[in-house]
Amino acid sequence: MLRAVAMMFVLILPMLGQAQELLVPHEHHEWASFPAGSWKQVKQVTETFKEGELVSSMTTTLTVRLKEVGKDYIVLQREAKSEVSGQVFEKPIREFRSGLNGQSGSQRVRITPSGEQKLSILGKSYSCKVRQMEVLDEPTKITGKIYYSSDTPPFILRREHTFTPEGAQSPQKEMVSEVVALNKPYPVLTEIKTVAFIVQKTTASDETTETVEAQCTEVPGFVVGTWMTAYDANGKLKSKTTVQLLNYEVAVETIKPTTTKTGHFRNKRQQRRVFDDVK
Template sequence: MPRGIALLLLLLLPSWGAAQELLVPPEHHEWASFPEGSWKQIKQVTETFKDGQLVSSMTTTLTIRLKEVGHDFIVLEREAKSEVSGQVFEKPTREFRSGINGQTGTQRVRITPGGEQKLSILGKSYKCEVRQMEVLGEPTKVSGKVFYNPDTPPYILRREYAFTPSGADAPDKQMISEVIALDKPYPVLTEIKTVAFIVQKTTSSEETTETVEAQSTDVPGFVVGTWMTAYDAEGKLKSKTTVQLLNYEVASEVMLPAAAPNKSGIFRNKRQQRRVFEDGT
């Protein structure tokens, strides 16, 4: 996922707490649904334009690993290496902790039920639980609603958000993300997987971004491909970003017995380890 999108999502949803209502249960979360130790490697290419001409290009290889899954939070470890004009820059390994919903530790969000509503995707109707949300105590008011279907991956079928600066009468930024296709075959490394395609549009007075994502719930983080284009206020091309999945692994999850271990020391596998693809295959 492009960094701009990831940072945007960090603003959106509830802070953690003992009684915190989760936007989606952990088993439907893009990272928390996987065992600790699962990881993915992606290549992100960003091209910057001015007056229609390419002025720079940066390629970044990211390895993202799930370090910890708590009741209502996750910890991700990220390694990054960037290449600009033939020069390679190694970045230090960093860890990021966020709530299951992607929020930072100090944010508070009010979530209220919004009833049910049907969405149509390629002519088929899907009944969704609508969840309204509002970020509390922030300079910019963030409000919106999410359409959740527990039986249809990737589970959140539509998001609508508005960003209103303090004292303003109207939002200065709006974002709409919606699933436009489900259960589509798509090449993921050497396999064909079933994916959903999601279109997102973010508009502000300064910039408009249009993004298409392919998501598979078999892959940590769900996203297996991203294509994002940004335009300035005059509609001129500013940048293009593509994200390609290079490799991934779903770790084996092992549970110890709840009681004291017996002499045989039995362990139980809850999830099979999925294939890791070697470079060049």
């Protein structure tokens, strides 16, 4: 009997060692905080420039649906239709499994708590838990620092990431994203909702991108508006991209116990569809 118990622990311990730490809990994740079946539809317009002149424009209608929420992952289904120069291209429906820390496929991420730090947003101080992250076993070393505030939507108030190719002495790409305004009224389809504005700058050897996002925690995926501009290494305009929310729905959550098996509390949400004729 004792031998059987000992063997059981031998089998269980490696599984415990592989348990994935999360940057934020399910209830504060942009997708995992919503019931499976929730979806959003957006219109993305991308303009490409050369020597300051517009050379092409593409409009994509994209529908993203949450298919599954797991302990440390989500499954998203994406359906897209693009229009270029008057021609419409239907893209096949695809599903993507993504880790809750943003990793894809079989990537593993190590999360290390790094104490607390205060961030100032428009003169007001917010206490954040700092979490270091590193993507393991990849040719490009990806490291980051996340500033998380459980009391302040959209919860991650700042991100810092570096991307360093194997053998390189310095990062090939750096990204900094930070909330610059909180609790601002903003038109979300037919309603005025409260959003946060996030500014992100990504710098690489051949390109720099500057992005502004509006995020609302009542909408699946959080993002309700995006404005991105890309410049080449000489500072010349390469492209402009805007993303506009067209519709969304928060699915009715199935009846569950107060806590899930993983111990995460789940808030019940009501179904919310803005325009019934779009899906």
